[in-house]
Amino acid sequence: MAWLWVILGVALLYFGGELLVRHAVALARRIGMSPLVVGLTVVAFGTSAPELAATLAAALGGNPQVAYGNVVGSNIANLSLVLGLAALVHPLRTKARFIRREMPFLLIVSLVLYFVIADGWIGRVEGVLLFAGLLAYLTYLLREKEEVPDVEAEFAAEYARTGPAAWISLLGIAAGVALLTVGASALVEGAATLARAWGVSDRVVGLTVVALGTSLPELASALVAARKGESELVLGNLVGSNIFNVFAILGITAMVRPIQPDGPGIVVDLSVMLGLVLLAWPFLYTGLRLGRREGAVLLLVYLVYVRYLFAA
Structure with missing residues (x-):
């Protein structure tokens, strides 16, 4: 029965996320946002919506370990499983200036998250500070619009359509949010039941089952874009989603209800x-080719990490 809840939750999160992204992009284009800004903000945030829904559901439901595991596990999955599989589908190379600007930002965000969580408590003050970081990041993106013409064209081909009224x-956005809400509750309930049945911690299930389920929108969009050879879309979505996961998801969740992750494995996860x-960093920041060999290494890192979680 627990697996049915997990599968139902993942399905609702996936379709809810897709619905939200599609209609949010259409609305953003209708009010005049450029395709590049839409891709770096609306799409990145929209694909992180399942993480937000599941993290809030876990925190409000008294499962702080699942909430913590979902955010950290999703960030790990994005840069290992998703990026690795995308590179296996099609080698990735970027000329985008925004990648070189965002990679240092992602490193800083990851360091901030390390020190925020390392003490075992994410309170409302930390949540406000993280959310302030999100506002600063969005302001930065909206002001820095100049980009390489090829990159502008790639985003325009994907996000220039205005869509429905x-x-x-x-x-569509309201329907997407409703599906995300129901799906998050089902996924968290099923994951908590699985944790008890498997005899593992909520943290492990959050880092694996929940994180993988909520990362499906990133995985689906990355594989589709990689198959088309759209490296900039793959990298922009993944880097942006990881930044949103920390600033928006942890920030909003901690403001609603403080999170208290614990256990010796937290330092390993971070x-x-x-x-x-x-x-x-060296591949995305310098524009070097992230080929199938590098993709295989990233995928191997994810598999070894998951094996460690269930063996510990």
């Missing part, structure tokens, strides 16, 4: 997350 987009940022 505004009222239809608003209904170290793996930070190590993946440092591993991806």
Whole structure:
């Protein structure tokens, strides 16, 4: 029965996220946002919506370990599993200036998260500070619009369409949020039941089952974009989603209800997350080719990490 709740939750989160992203993009284009800004903000935040829904549901339901595990596990999955599989589908190379600007930002965000969580408490003050970081990040993105023409063209080809009327987009966004809400509750309930059945901690299930389920929108969009050879879309979405996960999801959740992750494994989780940022840094920051060999290494890191979680 627990697996049915997990599968139902993942399905609702996936379709809710897709619905939210599609109509949010259409609404953003209708009010005049450029395709590049839409891709770096609306899409990145929209694909992180399942993480937000599941993290809030876990925190409000008294499962702080699941809430913590979902955010950290999603960031780990994005830079290992998702990026690795995308590179296996099609080697990635970027000319985008925004990647070189965002990679140092992602490193700083990861370091901030390391020190915020390392003491075992994320209170409302930390939540406000993280959310303030999100506002600063959005301001920065909205002001820095100049980009390489090829990159502008890639985003325009994907996000230049205005779509349906505004009222239809608003209904689509509302429907997406409703599906995310129900799906998050089902996923967290099923995951907590699985944790008890498997004899593992809520933290482990949050880092694996819940994080993987909420990362499906990033995985689906990355594989589709990689198959088309759209490296900038893959990298922009993943880097942006990881930044949103920390600033928006942890920030909003901690403001609603403080999170208290505990256990000796937390330092390992945060170290793996930070190590993946440092591993991806030379490829994404310098524009070097992230080929199938590098993708296989990233995928191997994820598999070894998951094996460690269930063996510990």
